[in-house]
Amino acid sequence: xxxxxxxxxxxxxxxGLFITLEISIISIIITSFFGLILxxxxxxxxxYIYILCRFILEFVRIMPLLVWLFIVYFGFSRWLGVxxxxxxxxxxxxxxxxxxxxxxxxxxxxxxxxKHQYESAKSLGLNKFQAYFYIIIPQAFRxxxxxxxxxxxxxxxxxxxxxxIGSVELVKVGQQIIxxxxxxxxxxxxxxxxxxxxxxxxxxxITLYSxxxxxxxx
Amino acid sequence: MDLxxxxxxxxxxxxxxxxxxxxxxxxIVFSIIIGLFCILMSYxxxxxxxxxxxxxxxxSRNTPLLIQLFFLYYALPKFDIHLEQIPxxxxxxxxVDETLRPAFACAIFGLSFLGGSYxxxxxxxxxxxxxxxxxxxxxxxxxxxxxxxxxxxxxQILAISISSISANIxxxxxxxxxxxxxxxxxxxxxxxxxxxLTYKTDELLFLxxxxxxxxxxxxxxxxxxxxxxxSNA
Numbered sequence: 479x480x481x482x483x484x485x486x487x488x489x490x491x492x493x494g495l496f497i498t499l500e501i502s503i504i505s506i507i508i509t510s511f512f513g514l515i516l517x518x519x520x521x522x523x524x525x526y527i528y529i530l531c532r533f534i535l536e537f538v539r540i541m542p543l544l545v546w547l548f549i550v551y552f553g554f555s556r557w558l559g560v561x562x563x564x565x566x567x568x569x570x571x572x573x574x575x576x577x578x579x580x581x582x583x584x585x586x587x588x589x590x591x592x593k594h595q596y597e598s599a600k601s602l603g604l605n606k607f608q609a610y611f612y613i614i615i616p617q618a619f620r621x622x623x624x625x626x627x628x629x630x631x632x633x634x635x636x637x638x639x640x641x642x643i644g645s646v647e648l649v650k651v652g653q654q655i656i657x658x659x660x661x662x663x664x665x666x667x668x669x670x671x672x673x674x675x676x677x678x679x680x681x682x683x684i685t686l687y688s689x690x691x692x693x694x695x696x
Numbered sequence: 697m698d699l700x701x702x703x704x705x706x707x708x709x710x711x712x713x714x715x716x717x718x719x720x721x722x723x724i725v726f727s728i729i730i731g732l733f734c735i736l737m738s739y740x741x742x743x744x745x746x747x748x749x750x751x752x753x754x755x756s757r758n759t760p761l762l763i764q765l766f767f768l769y770y771a772l773p774k775f776d777i778h779l780e781q782i783p784x785x786x787x788x789x790x791x792v793d794e795t796l797r798p799a800f801a802c803a804i805f806g807l808s809f810l811g812g813s814y815x816x817x818x819x820x821x822x823x824x825x826x827x828x829x830x831x832x833x834x835x836x837x838x839x840x841x842x843x844x845x846x847x848x849x850x851x852q853i854l855a856i857s858i859s860s861i862s863a864n865i866x867x868x869x870x871x872x873x874x875x876x877x878x879x880x881x882x883x884x885x886x887x888x889x890x891x892x893l894t895y896k897t898d899e900l901l902f903l904x905x906x907x908x909x910x911x912x913x914x915x916x917x918x919x920x921x922x923x924x925x926x927s928n929a
Contacts, residue, residue: 540866540912542873544884545904552897635760642762642877642884649762656770666770674763681758 482668487655494651495676501568501647502634508569509576509633510626516577517584518610535578544639546571551643565647568640576633580626587621588614620695627688631681648673701899705890712886713907715792719800719882720869720911722788723807727868728861730808731815735823735853739845749816756813761806762874768802769878779805796880803875807868814864822857823849858926862919869912883907 520531538546551567554560562570591614599609641649652669659665734749756764768779780789780801788804789797826849834844854861876884887904891897 540916541905541908542870544873545908548884548887548904549901552891553901556897631758635758638760638762639874642874649766663774666766667774670763670767670771674759674767677759677763678755682754685754685758 482655482659482662482665483672487669490651490655491648491672491676494646494648497565497645497647498634498637498640501565501572501637501640501645504569505572505576505633506630508573509580509629512573512577513580513626514584516581517588520581520585521588531578531581535582538575538578543571543575543636544642546575547639547643564640564643564645567643568637568645572633572636576629579629583622583625583629584618587618587625590621591617620691624688624692624695627684627691631684634681634684635677648676697902698896698899701894701896702903705899705903708886708890709883709903709907712881712883713911715880716869716872716882716907717911718791719803719807719872719875719880722804723811723868723872724865726804726808727811727815727864730812731817731819734812734816735819736845738820738823739849740841753813753816756809757817761810761871762877764809765802765806765874765878768806769799772802773798799875799878799880802878803872803880807872810871811864811868814867815861818857818860818864819853821860822853822855825856826852855926858923862916862923865919866912866916869915870908873908 516531519527547567550571551562551564554562554567595613595617596609599613604612637647638649640647644650652673656665656669734746734753737745737749772779778798778801779785780797782801785801785804789801792800830848830852831844834848835841839847872882873884875882876888879885883904887900891900894900
């Protein structure tokens with residue numbers, strides 16, 4: 479039964495996993511960068527920026543990710559004339575979605591810092607930039623880390639959507655292996671079970687770590 | 697934009713949206729039941745089942761729905777496990793076409809499997825926020841343990857975690873978009889199939905977008921008002 483998981487299959491699954499990881503890691507890097515900037519921007523007391531950010535967030539949030547993937551993958555090539563590969567469109571969609579979700583997390587963690595922290599920073603003679611850099615952001619960071627790790631696992635899980643627009647990532651490779659071994663009745667069970675397990679191995683440590691941080695810092 | 701095309705194919709999308717709604721309805725109901733079950737187990741301190749619930753929650757939260765569905769749909773029948781014949785699911789499956797029943801049962805099972813853990817986590821956060829005295833106060837008023845849960849604990853859990861419950865509901869509706877992989881004719885399938893036939897991508901993307909908007913926007917508005925009512929209570 480386990481003969482199906484030979485070296486050949488494993489190396490092919492690794493190639494698929496590589497694409498999956500590539501999509502998630504690149505989007506996570508872009509997400510953390512833009513999420514932080516947007517979140518800090520949103521927490522400034524400017525009503526127009528806030529309303530604009532909030533509007534885009536709700537707009538991004540209300541549609542399933544798959545619909546955004548379709549819009550970018552099918553739509554962009556028609557409207558803008560650029561032909562994006564499915565992997566690139568997945569990275570674009572996940573980065574945009576992640577950035578705005580991250581923005582909300584950053585905003586709420588910045589706002590959860592009590593007001594007197596800002597005031598005491600001011601009374602120490604720090605200017606606004608210094609106050610943010612030395613006092614507010616380090617504190618907000620502690621509240622932010624566990625929740626953003628939650629978002630991270632969600633992003634890793636969402637990479638499976640890329641399969642639906644034809645990206646050759648882990649799920650697709652698994653399916654190819656199953657088709658190749660179609661005489662083996664147990665192939666779907668083993669391969670899909672194995673992929674299930676891979677995702678669990680990737681995501682579970684992150685969940686555990688975020689829970690640990692939450693306990694430690696709260 | 698070809699308006700005629702949109703009008704001609706509207707019925708396909710309405711049928712597809714109806715399927716999405718049905719799926720999400722059953723998925724949400726079952727996941728709330730599963731979540732309640734998990735929290736009841738920790739309320740009654742039934743250690744063994746509580747542990748099983750914990751393992752289940754970790755498994756389902758850390759794996760994507762797509763893989764869960766693939767596993768249910770392709771792997772289980774090889775072991776002669778047919779979800780569409782298992783009691784509560786077989787009755788629900790009567791509402792769809794016979795050829796769709798296996799996929800429909802899998803989709804509902806998968807959605808409840810995924811959603812149940814999310815609901816359980818929401819309920820748990822509410823459960824842990826309730827003060828100790830509340831548990832004793834109800835008992836001292838003469839409620840039974842179950843009555844105490846029903847009349848004292850549960851309303852407080854709902855009031856505390858309503859925002860995350862409604863987030864989960866929206867999440868589950870959005871997550872139904874994955875069921876196209878097991879050949880259920882939902883909105884995504886309709887878009888994909890018609891796109892490969894007609895190449896009217898703009899119109900179809902518009903229909904897809906509007907389909908989800910018509911489902912999710914009203915529900916999220918309703919949830920928003922429910923949330924407001926409950927948080928004032």
